[in-house]
Amino acid sequence: MIGLEYILGLYNMQHIELAEHLGIKKQNIHLWIKGKQNIPKKYLPILEEIFHVDADYFTKELDEIEKLEIQKEKLKKDLQPIIQKHEHVLSKGAEQLEKVPVYDKEEINTIERSIEKARIIQRFKESLEAADQHPFMDTYRILIELLEQAGTxxxxxxxxxxxxxxxxxxxxxxxxxxxxxxxxxxxxxxxxDHNY
Incomplete structure (x- = not known):
């Protein structure tokens, strides 16, 4: 699904409503969503301002993480959360700790956790795909068993x-x-002792 279509659905906005806001015909929006016509660059800053998301999202096929990021931005706009504190979490690549905000609205914290889970799953899948290149597939099975049976x-x-x-x-x-x-x-x- 192209980003503009997803964003319109998330905001419950009809094609005609966006067309009126942009001063164009409804058919233009339809052509953009169907990929039959590119969104003219002059409208991208206006779309960014309306929906508070980066212009790149409007014209591309979105993955699950990008959809969650857009949902988070909508929640931020709707709820206007305040950062209560920062937690230190391990950054990708385990090189350092990074500060992650904790908000006063649990909905934002929940979607942040969903985004982090989706990123971890994506990294695990990428790592698992690489497992075809070496003989350690059993290690992945053991990790899953450990997480399922003794994760806490x-x-x-x-x-x-x-x-x-x-x-x-x-x-x-x-x-x-x-x-x-x-x-x-x-x-x-x-x-x-066991020569590992």
Missing amino acids: EIILHKTIQGLAHYLNVLPGDISTGEEQEEFEAALFEVLD
Whole structure:
């Protein structure tokens, strides 16, 4: 679905209403949505102003993450949330922590979590696609089993964090303190004892 069509549906706006706002015929909107005519560049800034989304979204086929991003912008416009605080989360590539806002409106926080989940799923799929290139498909099966059966167990979290430190995937300042360091030391000792 092209972005303009999705955005009009999200805003519950009819073609005629947008056409009137732009001072053009309804048929032009229809042609844009069907891809039979490009949206003239002079209308893109007006569309950005109306819908508060980047001009690129109007003319392209949207993926799920982009649809969620557009929903988030609409919610921000409707609810006008205030940032209550910032949380530090691991950035993509695990190079550093980044500040993520936490809003006073739970609807915004919920959609932020949905966007993050969609990004994680996308990265996992991309990683899984690469698994065809090497013999570690069983590792993915084990990870899924662990997440399904023990995803909330602290031992799983500590082990994964320990392995990430061991393999230099996490920055050194991401730790839960002495307890984590003791756990990691014990884990690494087991790995060394078994020649891993």
